[in-house]
Amino acid sequence: MRALARDAWTVLRTEIRVRVRTVLGDQRKLLGTASSLAIFGLVVPWFFRENVVSFGEEAAAGTIPVGPLGAAIGALGFLGLSIGASTGFGQETAGNVGPLVRTSVTPIAVSLARLASEVARGLTIFLFPAFAVLTFLGTGYGGVALPALLAVGVLPVILAALLVGRIVGDAVRYLNLAVGVSLWVKAAVTLVVTLAFFVGTQALLFAETADASDDGESPLTAAASIPTLFPGEPLQAYAGVVTSPVGGSPRALGWVVGVVAVLAVPVALVVALRAETRLLFRKASGESGDESVSGTSGVPRPFTVGPAPRIAWRYLLRTRRDPRILSHLMIVLFMGLGSLGNVISEPGSIVYVGPPVAVIGGAVLSGTAYCMNPLGDDVDQLPLLLTSVDSTGVLLRGRALAGVALGLPLALGVGVPLVAVSQSLLLAAWLAVLAVVLVFAGAGVALGLGALVPKFEQYGYMSVERPHPSNYVIFGYLIGTAVVGGLGFLLVDQTASGTAGALVGVGWTVYLAAVGGAGLGGYVYAHRRFDDLSVDRF
């Protein structure tokens, strides 16, 4: 047992040290971490400050509002579950311990260390906002008793949620490794499950809010009424137990919940440890795609017209064989799901929502697929690339064309026909112009952003270890494209309506100059930056 603890501590210390050094040694990561902590630790709690303070005041007045408290505990549990599941699936680790566990350290020690490291990280995520929220609560309550009780009370719930979530993530990871199907099937299943989860949640929320509207209640109030959607009763009962020393009403159900939460921690710990120890030795089945399949693909006709299109084809070909190259697009999918909400609540709205989503989606795909980290995700091949091309421009154009090859069919093939059918051919023609401009300019802008914030270091995201582009940059690009695309739609609409001709003409001129200029500027910047790239840092 002592040997296990010693080994686990050694691995844990190393993992933590590596992570801290990784953050401290990279100004960008340090800034990102500091910003995240500031946002989640200060800004978000500040947003709820008044509610929390008034909650404390109510409690001080002798009325413990167990409803919101139960909802808060439920939300924390859900957050813990999500963090646990994502880290269980992602398994971000400081290094490969394969040879180590076979020669010197027991596998269980490695699992224990990694689990402890992840739980510590998960708790850290809660620590800063919790400190701020509890401070506001103490201010309203006029003492530390209530904040202290809540801090102790939610701890087993959060811990249990983190560990149970971890088991769920482990299970999904195991399935992902064990099922020997092609990577495309796995990608499709992930996509369908994500969509189904989102659509299901939306449908549930819509049904609840619709019912509430029928009852004359405001939909907003109904959506915020957690107990109507979740099993709030046990959590409220547990809240009564936690706050019993300061006036809460403990009930038997609350004690049961508390005991279950406390017992769940060691049980989940043991299960997670066993699962992860098994996973340490699990070699992926089908992880390498269709390795057994052989056969060389020629470059198809449209891509044979020059070196950049031929390079573009190779990016598309590689993606066809290994869709994990586009794993960074999951964040785009998550963010894009929001636009589906309206369609679910009002299916007929697809003719209005569809075209902008398709055109903006095409521009987003064009930019984010291959241009958000140009050369960064080719870091292992840089010695070949930089000693083969007389200018990195050909590589950048190849990437841009590959992105356009994905984005343009979405923008033109979905958005334009929808408008042609539902509205007018004239509007569809103008929309086609806008789509082409946005898709090409989007690729250029994305190249510039990727050159501004290149990422050469590998890290795990969606269980794929590679130099992924910055999520912040993708997020910014997505928002920017939506805004610029929205302005474009306004122009298209005004143009097709035939009103304010001169003004629209000026608008188009400015718009095309700005969007085209941004796209070209992005490409030129990336070109200059990468032509001067030195591999010193690798």
Place this chain on the structure above:
Amino acid sequence: MSEPSTPREPDGSPALSARGLTKRYGSTTAIESVDLTVGTGVVFGFLGPNGAGKTTTMRILTGLIDPTAGEARVAGIPSDDRARLVDHIGLLPEEPPLYDELTGREQLQFAADLRDIHWDAVADRALGLCDALDLSEDLDRRIEGYSKGMRQKTAFVQAVQHDPDVVFLDEPTSGLDPRAAKTLRELIVDLAESETTVFLSTHILPVVEEIADEVGVLHEGRLVAEGSIEELVASAGADADDRTGDAQADDGVETGTVDDPDLEDAFLELTSRAETAWTADR
């Protein structure tokens, strides 16, 4: 679409030259005042212990990094003029730069595309090299399924298929079985006979001894010796004899002499001599 073979430098200038090449990273000096001259069609063995600065030197010569001081020319082109340099060089780095998702053939075609060379123009040469290296049957398999040796062979063909003036090879026989390693050595000699200069960095001294025309020994960032293998061996042997003589004079005991020293003896002697000199300097 350009042609694969580029014109050799007609002015008789060396294929590769470096003067005062220095690279510093903060307070750490990777290489210091390295002077090199390598003629056309020469196999130049570049030797040195781990961390001596060989990779840094190769990176400067191939334009991947800029020197802190000094200058280098490869095929008459300044090494920092990457745009012009790429037409004249080929590089096989220590880690083969290949895409796992492509087949070997697609990788070679991609490498040709990067140089804007039509595959048909290099296919004969590339496929001939693949044949010689027993790689042809695996060319239509994805690289992710390749062994280390097959990756090495593919990366070698990729580095030389466009018939460069100067090819830089970092541990080219790494991971190869004895037969493949022998074939590769023969191919390197063939390259040199066709006027390609080969800059060969390796730890495997017998390989250098077998095929190199000239050798440079880098130690702690400094070029401590340069010349033919015979010159190096003779120089090191003479120095070792001197030291043996000194030792005899000092303690009056015969400590032995170096009989028929080879490149390994010379390498050890040169690097330990540099060590001694460095220690003495301090």
